[in-house]
Amino acid sequence: xxxxxxxxxxxxxxxxxxxCANDGCVGRTCEGFDHCLAxxxxxxxxxxxxxxGPGADLDVRGTTFTxxxxxxxxxxxxxxxxxxxxxxxxxxxADFGHCHFKxxxxxxxxxxxxxxxxxxxxxxxxxxVSYLSGxxxxxxxxxxMARFGSARFSGDAWFTxxxxxxGVWFGRTRFExxxxxxxxxxxxxxxFGSARFxxxxxxxxxxxxxEAVFAGVRFHRSARFTEVHFGGGADFDEAxxxxxxxxxxxxxxxxxxxxxxxxxxxxxFGPLVATSLVIDGASFARRVVVEAEAGSLxxxxxxxxxxxxxxxxxxxxxxxxxxxxxxxxxxxSPAPFTRRVSSLVVEADPEMIAQWPGSHASGSVEVLEPWLxxxxxxxxxxxxxxxxxxxxxxxxxxxxxxxxxxxxxEGRGPFNRPPAGWRLGWAWPPVWHWCRxxxxxxxxxxxxxxxxxxxxxxxxxxxxxxxxxxxxxxxRLAVLYRSLRKAFEDAKNEPGAGDxxxxxxxxxxxxxxxxxxxxxxxxxxxxxxxxxxxAGRALSALVVLVAVIFALLTQFGLTNGTGxxxxxxxxxxxxxxxxxxxxxxxxxxxxxxxxxxxxxxxxMDKAIRIALGSVVFRETDQKLTPLGFWTVMAGRALGPLLxxxxxxxxxxxxxx
Numbered sequence: 001x002x003x004x005x006x007x008x009x010x011x012x013x014x015x016x017x018x019x020c021a022n023d024g025c026v027g028r029t030c031e032g033f034d035h036c037l038a039x040x041x042x043x044x045x046x047x048x049x050x051x052x053g054p055g056a057d058l059d060v061r062g063t064t065f066t067x068x069x070x071x072x073x074x075x076x077x078x079x080x081x082x083x084x085x086x087x088x089x090x091x092x093x094a095d096f097g098h099c100h101f102k103x104x105x106x107x108x109x110x111x112x113x114x115x116x117x118x119x120x121x122x123x124x125x126x127x128x129v130s131y132l133s134g135x136x137x138x139x140x141x142x143x144x145m146a147r148f149g150s151a152r153f154s155g156d157a158w159f160t161x162x163x164x165x166x167g168v169w170f171g172r173t174r175f176e177x178x179x180x181x182x183x184x185x186x187x188x189x190x191x192f193g194s195a196r197f198x199x200x201x202x203x204x205x206x207x208x209x210x211e212a213v214f215a216g217v218r219f220h221r222s223a224r225f226t227e228v229h230f231g232g233g234a235d236f237d238e239a240x241x242x243x244x245x246x247x248x249x250x251x252x253x254x255x256x257x258x259x260x261x262x263x264x265x266x267x268x269f270g271p272l273v274a275t276s277l278v279i280d281g282a283s284f285a286r287r288v289v290v291e292a293e294a295g296s297l298x299x300x301x302x303x304x305x306x307x308x309x310x311x312x313x314x315x316x317x318x319x320x321x322x323x324x325x326x327x328x329x330x331x332x333s334p335a336p337f338t339r340r341v342s343s344l345v346v347e348a349d350p351e352m353i354a355q356w357p358g359s360h361a362s363g364s365v366e367v368l369e370p371w372l373x374x375x376x377x378x379x380x381x382x383x384x385x386x387x388x389x390x391x392x393x394x395x396x397x398x399x400x401x402x403x404x405x406x407x408x409x410e411g412r413g414p415f416n417r418p419p420a421g422w423r424l425g426w427a428w429p430p431v432w433h434w435c436r437x438x439x440x441x442x443x444x445x446x447x448x449x450x451x452x453x454x455x456x457x458x459x460x461x462x463x464x465x466x467x468x469x470x471x472x473x474x475x476r477l478a479v480l481y482r483s484l485r486k487a488f489e490d491a492k493n494e495p496g497a498g499d500x501x502x503x504x505x506x507x508x509x510x511x512x513x514x515x516x517x518x519x520x521x522x523x524x525x526x527x528x529x530x531x532x533x534x535a536g537r538a539l540s541a542l543v544v545l546v547a548v549i550f551a552l553l554t555q556f557g558l559t560n561g562t563g564x565x566x567x568x569x570x571x572x573x574x575x576x577x578x579x580x581x582x583x584x585x586x587x588x589x590x591x592x593x594x595x596x597x598x599x600x601x602x603x604m605d606k607a608i609r610i611a612l613g614s615v616v617f618r619e620t621d622q623k624l625t626p627l628g629f630w631t632v633m634a635g636r637a638l639g640p641l642l643x644x645x646x647x648x649x650x651x652x653x654x655x656x
Contacts, residue, residue: 013098013150017061026098027063036063037073045072054079054090055143064100074140089137093144093166099151137162138180145188148173156199159184167210170195181206192217203228211254214239225250236261247272256294258282271337277315284308287326291337297373304328307385312373313337316461317391321380331411332373332390368392368414376461383407395441395461399472404483409491415499416441419455427451435534438499440480445471478507498533498652505531528645535649542615542642549611549635550604557610557628558603559591592625615639 013026020027020036027036030048035041037060040048049072052058056077065073078087136158144166151170156177167188178199184206194216201223209231215238222244233254238261245266252274260281263269269284271291280300287306293313300320307326310317311333319330374392384403390411398404418434425432432452447456449471472480481504488497508514509522525531529538592598606622614635624632 013062015062015098017059019062025062025064028059028061036060038064038066038069049073049076052076055092057092057144058094060099061095061097061147062099063096064102066102070101070136074137089140091140091142091144091146093146094142095145095147096151097147097149097169099148101151101153101155101157142166142168145169153177153179156180160202164188164190167191175199175201178202186210186212189213197221197223200224208232208234211235219243219245222246230254230256233257238262240264241266245269252277263288271311291333293333293337311337312391313371314373316374316376318377319375319381320377322378324382324385327385327387329387329389330373330375330391331388332371334369334371334390372412388413397441397460398480398484399442399476404480405486407484407487409487409493409496415439416444418447421455423452423454425452425454435502435530437502438496439503440477440484442472442480443477443503446474446477474507474511475513478504478511481507495653502531502533528642529649532645532648533652535646535653538642538645538649542639542646545635545638545642546608546611546615549614549631550607552631553607553610553624553628554604555598556592557624557631558598558606559623559625611635615643 015026015028018029019025020029020039021034022036022039025036025039027038029035030037030040030044031051033040033044033048035044037045037048052073054077058073058077060073074089075087077089077091079090136156138158138160140159140162142162142164145168146164146166147169149169150172152174154176156179157175158178158180160180161183162181163185165187168186168190170190170192171194173192173195175196176198178201179197180202182202182204184203186206186208187210189210190208190212192212192214195214195218197217197219198221200221201219203223203225205227206225207229209229211232211234212230213235215235217236218240220242223241224244224246226246227249228247228251230250230252231254233256234252235257237257237259239258240262241264243265245263246268247270250270250272252272254274255276255278256272256274258277258279261279261283263282263284263286265286266284266288267286269288269290269292271293274292274294277292277294277297279302280298281302282299283303283305285305287308288304289309289311291311292315294315296318297310297312297315298318299310299322300318301322302319303323303325305323305325307324307328309328310330312330313333313336317330372390372392374394375388375396377397378386379397379400380402382402384406387408387410389409391413393413394416401407415438417436418439420434420436422431422433424430434455441460444457445460447453448458481500485497485500485504488494488500505522505526509519509526514522522531527537528541530536532538593603610622610632614632616639
């Protein structure tokens, strides 16, 4: 109730229409009289009502209606539609702005439910009331504009089954009791801005075929929009829900706006279906379960004071600067919500799809299940209490998020990929191929600025925000990869952690703050083993090492001797007489055979045996040339290292 307004008096208003001659009354005068409908004498009231009829236009702004006066008015404009037994009020253009409806009572098809302040004998004087179907304005039809702006209903207000073919205006209307709008059909724009519902707001099975505005509405008790159909956009910006906010089965064929709305007691929101769901700046005081199937869901600056469970289908989700006061989760829902009855086909935002990057030509975009929601941003959000499960993270922006190392990743969460296929360009080497790994969306713009840019996307999805973020440099990319690597490790996803370690090392290798010596070491580490993450590279390097040792030994390392020594000297006399004999031990001359004798099967067999043995520290008794000796020593130094890197890389890919 507005401050300063008496319980039984209409709210103060500065009328801009001809007002009643009765002192203090702001009701509009009836045509041909100087009093409003409420203060006409019996003759004037009878004449005025007689001039009305089904479909009549009506302007009764500022009038105070008792139950009996309202029922008389409804009877005057009532007709009996085809195939119906009971009469229903039928208005043309109706303006009930600033009206005050006192002691509102209920009519039903049998007669009456609650006579309010009327005595039964008084009620019997108006037997025609029994022909009204529904309660109050229930079943009423408004062909033109219906205005109830700033009206006040002291009791319950029932519009059940009513039909508004023109626009309807309930701006700043006060419903001090229940407001019943079940089964109502709004065919024009519907405006309830800044209205107040003191009791339960019933909108079950209602159809809003055009725009519906509930901006700034205060629902002191439950707001029940179950199975409601919104044919156009719906605006609940800055609405305040003091109790349950029930939108089970609601369908929004346009955008559903709940920006800066306050949910004080809601523990469940949805399931609902919308082309776009916007809860930017909204605040949920209690832990809430949000279930939605939408083309997009934006929750920037949204506050979940006690945490939330966001269960989403298909939507492109933005969580920029969101606040999670307790453990929370965002998960994709593979099955349709059981209470959803809408046939609305939800697709991603066409404008978003039109500028969606992804290097489709490169084949880097995976074909995912259609129900999988896409997270586009967690920028400037503390994600330490957030779990992401079964969501598409290919184009998610993580830059600026807080405590990324504590983010939990569960279920399927695909990340972006480098461009596929071989590439040709003005770089060294001129032909290259990107290894398959998980990459962050932020790596795309950075790579696109380099020479080897073919297939990388220069732009990320436009989030529709005036705030722009420049492409990240390798230093910040390294930090992002390092933080998210910890998240993969905590989830026991070693391959994912390995991919992000690869990304971190790549960023370090290209960083301008990395020293030249360290950059050389990282380059060698990258070339021979992919930073210990690519077993194929390490194994290939090991094979190349063995092949080089084999070739050098065959061509330059093996001598034509056996490597043993000979004893040279005179033998004892045959007579067996004792004598002194001198023996001389000399090595066999080490020399290479002729060039055309070096690549023989015997020499090649010896070379491969020695080469394989050298990488595992196996000794050989084969006589070697000095070059062969140092070749074997190099194999003993590099071979075990490459074997270890191969084992490490294999373990990194298969460990869980």
